[in-house]
Amino acid sequence: MMLRPFSKSGSFYKGNLHGHSSNSDGKFSVSEVIDAYKKRGYDFTCISDHLWIDNRFCAETVTDASKYNTHNFIAINSAELHTRGKKYDKENLWHLVANGLSKDFKPSNDEENIQDLIKRAKGDGAFISIAHPEWYSLTFDEAIMLKDCHSVEIYNHASTVKCNRGSGIYIADFLLNENVKTLLTSTDDSHSLEEDAYGGWVFVKTKELNEKKILKSLIKGDYYSSTGVVIYEVKLEKRLLKLKFSSSNNIMVSGAGHTNISSHGYNLTNAELDLENFDSPFFRITISNQFGKYAWTNPYWFNELDLD
Ligand SMILES: [Zn+2]
Ligand SMILES: [Zn+2]
Numbered sequence: 001m002m003l004r005p006f007s008k009s010g011s012f013y014k015g016n017l018h019g020h021s022s023n024s025d026g027k028f029s030v031s032e033v034i035d036a037y038k039k040r041g042y043d044f045t046c047i048s049d050h051l052w053i054d055n056r057f058c059a060e061t062v063t064d065a066s067k068y069n070t071h072n073f074i075a076i077n078s079a080e081l082h083t084r085g086k087k088y089d090k091e092n093l094w095h096l097v098a099n100g101l102s103k104d105f106k107p108s109n110d111e112e113n114i115q116d117l118i119k120r121a122k123g124d125g126a127f128i129s130i131a132h133p134e135w136y137s138l139t140f141d142e143a144i145m146l147k148d149c150h151s152v153e154i155y156n157h158a159s160t161v162k163c164n165r166g167s168g169i170y171i172a173d174f175l176l177n178e179n180v181k182t183l184l185t186s187t188d189d190s191h192s193l194e195e196d197a198y199g200g201w202v203f204v205k206t207k208e209l210n211e212k213k214i215l216k217s218l219i220k221g222d223y224y225s226s227t228g229v230v231i232y233e234v235k236l237e238k239r240l241l242k243l244k245f246s247s248s249n250n251i252m253v254s255g256a257g258h259t260n261i262s263s264h265g266y267n268l269t270n271a272e273l274d275l276e277n278f279d280s281p282f283f284r285i286t287i288s289n290q291f292g293k294y295a296w297t298n299p300y301w302f303n304e305l306d307l308d
Contacts, residue, residue, distance in 0.1 A: 003234045003300060005205035005222035012203040013214065015044035017129065018080070018097045018153070018187035019197070024049035025057040027192040030065050030075075036193045038073045042201070043209055046078035046099050051107045054091070058082070064103040066211075076211050077101050080131060083108035083117050088137045095131040096121070096149065097187070100215040118148050127151070127218040129185050133171040135159040143171045144178065150219060151183035154296060155227060157199030158189040166200075176282055176299055177256055183218075183298045184284070186225035200227050221298045228293025234285065236305065239275040241285075248289040255280025266290070 001007070020026030021033050028036070030047055037045040047065045050058040065075035079101055082093040089095075094114050098105075098121045105124055108117050121128055129151040130143065143152075152172040160166025168184075175182045186200035204223040206213040217223060224231055233244040243251060251271040252262040259280040263271045267290075275283065284299040 001236055001306070003236055003297075003305070004220075005217070005224065006231070006234050008205045008217075008222050010205050010207040012205050013043035013209055014201055014203055015042055015046070015076075015214070016188045016190070016201050017046050017078070017099050017127075017185055018048050018131065018156070019045060019190040020049055020080075021047050021063060023047070023059045023063045024051075024080075025191060030063060031068060033190075033193065034065060034068045034073070034075055036197065040198055043072065044074045044076060044214060046076045046097075048078035048080045048097050048099070050082060051079035051105070052082035052093065053107055053109055058107070060107060062101050062103050062105050072209065074209060074211060074214075076214060077103055078126075079105065081108060081117055081121060083112050083114055084110060085114055086136065087139065087142065095136065096146075097129040097131050097153065097185075098124075098126040099129075099218065100126045100211060114145060115148070118146065122148070125215065127215055129153050129187075130168065130171065132156040132159045132166070132189065133168040134165040135163070138171055140171075140174050143174055147175060147178070147180045147182075149182070151185045153187055154184045155186035155200040155225065155294070156189045157187065157227075158191060158196035160199065161195055173254070176284075179281070181299070181301065183221045184225055184296050186227060186294075186296065200225070202226070203230075224295060224297050226293075226295045228291065229287050229289055229295035231285075231287065231295050231297065234297060236275075239278070241273045241275055242270070243272075243285065243287070244270045245287050245295065246289070248287045250286075250288045252286045252288075253278070253283050254286065255283045
């Protein structure tokens with residue numbers, strides 16, 4: 001059987017979930033950011049300006065970019081949410097990316113704790129990601145406090161190119177080991193359109209390009225993350241995994257603890273891996289090419305798959 005999102009009807013839409021404009025600490029205006037992503041071939045982007053009570057680097061309202069929407073490009077109202085309580089952050093602030101917020105969503109304040117903020121943003125219908133875990137040394141104790149978020153940013157492009165702290169895989173795998181059904185995202189966190197843009201994105205499978213459909217597919221996990229590798233098919237026949245993808249060298253399947261199997265070669269475009277003895281309740285697939293570009297599927301849980 002074909003696994004999601006490849007089993008879903010519709011098309012793949014490419015989008016950046018995390019980026020800033022001059023409404024907070026970004027360099028370019030909302031319309032400049034949108035034009036740039038549009039020209040680069042994206043189908044949607046999210047202007048997730050910092051939303052917090054400190055106006056030195058934060059906006060006081062959600063950036064409403066929907067007026068720039070056209071038939072083939074949309075901006076999803078978003079914000080990077082903050083509230084106090086994060087260890088190791090210079091300002092003691094938590095960072096969460098919320099995609100699909102209503103434009104009157106209020107900034108947090110000193111009274112609201114992180115769980116209440118997550119609850120409020122989810123209640124607003126947003127897709128919430130744990131932002132850049134490695135960039136600000138998110139601890140395991142802190143990650144478990146964020147388990148109600150939908151996803152973990154496993155690749156943050158700005159943190160990768162600015163300080164080589166762009167991964168979130170260790171936090172995602174920790175949560176998966178704790179049986180938290182987290183999803184994974186790859187994002188830019190672009191503050192300019194120069195060094196930190198167009199590095200990490202998601203391909204969302206849905207029937208139409210509109211905010212509601214994209215959000216619904218994100219929340220259901222009907223998407224995969226990429227920095228340059230394209231995945232065409234993920235099939236599971238009994239326990240034989242069959243993959244098709246753009247030219248790559250390393251195909252890796254990871255599960256609980258240190259469970260993994262992998263397959264390697266030059267310029268491969270398909271692979272088969274036998275999961276018969278794969279001792280884990282879940283697996284996720286990572287594919288990388290010779291240029292150091294990646295694609296990551298969301299985790300699959302065996303007990304949710306209808307296997308014979
Ligand atoms: Zn941040
Ligand atoms: Zn950010």
